[in-house]
Amino acid sequence: MERFYDPQNRHPSGLLKEYEHWALEVSYLQHTFGNFIVFCKRKGVEKISELTNEELLQLKTVLQEIESALLNNPTFKPDRFNYWQMGNALHHLHIHGIPRYKSDREFLGRTWKDPDPTKPVVWTYENQTDDTVVSLRNEIKKVLK
Numbered sequence: 001m002e003r004f005y006d007p008q009n010r011h012p013s014g015l016l017k018e019y020e021h022w023a024l025e026v027s028y029l030q031h032t033f034g035n036f037i038v039f040c041k042r043k044g045v046e047k048i049s050e051l052t053n054e055e056l057l058q059l060k061t062v063l064q065e066i067e068s069a070l071l072n073n074p075t076f077k078p079d080r081f082n083y084w085q086m087g088n089a090l091h092h093l094h095i096h097g098i099p100r101y102k103s104d105r106e107f108l109g110r111t112w113k114d115p116d117p118t119k120p121v122v123w124t125y126e127n128q129t130d131d132t133v134v135s136l137r138n139e140i141k142k143v144l145k
């Protein structure tokens with residue numbers, strides 16, 4: 001799959017699943033534990049309003065599948081999900097999926113915190129390592145359809 005939304009191939013290890021119209025990836029920016037990004041595969045799309053009916057319908061399927069995977073994996077089990085679609089830095093339609101947690105999670109020997117799940121997430125600009133992203137990807141894939 002051509003990942004035209006990452007032309008320098010800076011984030012190659014996060015691909016969870018490819019769909020006809022979407023690519024689902026683990027985010028290298030883990031604002032909260034298990035953050036993911038859904039990228040539209042059609043070039044030139046910047047707004048949700050530009051999606052075709054088929055793309056919109058499949059987006060629903062993508063979100064249902066990743067939500068189910070995280071909810072049914074005991075490592076994650078988020079309390080809810082937030083979604084952000086901004087496109088400020090990357091001018092191509094992508095949606096950030098942000099699992100929210102009332103309590104801490106342990107993974108890879110570290111504690112993952114969601115400081116206040118009642119407020120917007122604090123955006124992080126610290127990339128996780130490829131090893132961490134691969135571990136997150138593999139953990140999610142255990143239950144992703």
